[in-house]
Amino acid sequence: MTSELSLSETRALLKAQFEDQDPAHHGEKWDQLWKDKVTPWDNESPNPALIDILNEWADLASKKADGSRKKALVAGCGKGYDVLLLSAMGYDVYGLDISETGLQGARDTEKEEDGKGLYEPKDGIEKGDVTWIVGDFFKDDFLSIVNGEKSFDLIYDYTFGCALPPSLRPAWSKRYHKLLSPEGRLICLEFPTTKSPSIGGPPWAMPPRIYEGHLSRPGEALPYNEDCELEVEKLGLPHKNGLRRIAHFHPKRTNRGGYGADGKIDDWVSVWSH
Numbered sequence: 001m002t003s004e005l006s007l008s009e010t011r012a013l014l015k016a017q018f019e020d021q022d023p024a025h026h027g028e029k030w031d032q033l034w035k036d037k038v039t040p041w042d043n044e045s046p047n048p049a050l051i052d053i054l055n056e057w058a059d060l061a062s063k064k065a066d067g068s069r070k071k072a073l074v075a076g077c078g079k080g081y082d083v084l085l086l087s088a089m090g091y092d093v094y095g096l097d098i099s100e101t102g103l104q105g106a107r108d109t110e111k112e113e114d115g116k117g118l119y120e121p122k123d124g125i126e127k128g129d130v131t132w133i134v135g136d137f138f139k140d141d142f143l144s145i146v147n148g149e150k151s152f153d154l155i156y157d158y159t160f161g162c163a164l165p166p167s168l169r170p171a172w173s174k175r176y177h178k179l180l181s182p183e184g185r186l187i188c189l190e191f192p193t194t195k196s197p198s199i200g201g202p203p204w205a206m207p208p209r210i211y212e213g214h215l216s217r218p219g220e221a222l223p224y225n226e227d228c229e230l231e232v233e234k235l236g237l238p239h240k241n242g243l244r245r246i247a248h249f250h251p252k253r254t255n256r257g258g259y260g261a262d263g264k265i266d267d268w269v270s271v272w273s274h
Helices: 007-018 023-035 048-056 081-088 101-114 141-145 166-179 208-215
Strands: 070-075 094-099 130-134 152-157 180-190 242-248 268-273
Touching: 007 023, 007 208, 048 081, 048 180, 048 268, 070 081, 070 166, 081 094, 081 101, 081 130, 081 242, 101 130, 130 141, 130 152, 130 208, 166 180, 166 208, 180 208, 208 242, 208 268
Parallel strands: 070 094, 070 152, 094 130, 152 180
Antiparallel strands: 180 268, 242 268
16 A cells, blocks of 8 residues: 555655554554555665674674674564564574564565575574564563563664654663663664654654764653754753763665655664663
């Protein structure tokens, strides 16, 4: 159905689905969109920016010093492309989504594509385990399925933070702070960065200042004006125990939605640590 709608029609449909709705009911709304096949966020492959980061960053190697595999989390994983990519890179990966319908799509993707093409492990890399979880990112229930420590060495956020209403951003940042292991890395593919906040969402506008403001101040309610613009000038100092941004750059390539009308890349990549 998505392909039959124009961009403006799709945005209007998404906005109508969530406007004035209690966030407690958003899960069923996302599941209905999957059932209706209104999934403009589904690019049918991993974002090439993630592929490049995993190939180029030495400290994102999937093995710990003791030789054991690192654990990764993809929240809002949808049909699981990024999960399968991380597995092929050697991580034990947990794909979390609130939609059972979306996760059934992930299981289908795994059945059809796992070990092939982009998902084929490179020479010398042992494929990691994949675990699909239907659950709420903000609750601890899903952690009962996670092996070992209830934290992750790598967490990937793309089209997840921007799917949440701004009122949930303090909880979103606090949750990542808790779930990231002491030596772990949070990778955010920042999108959409040029959309006007006043348009609303999802996807909600998420320029770099939103990530920097919230992730460095986990759990804090930050000041926004009536147009949903973060009032950066009113921010206090980052928290001493907040996440630290250790890298920030435009990727060399990204999904088609991350390019501006001028053909330049609007997306940013940020990497965070404790």
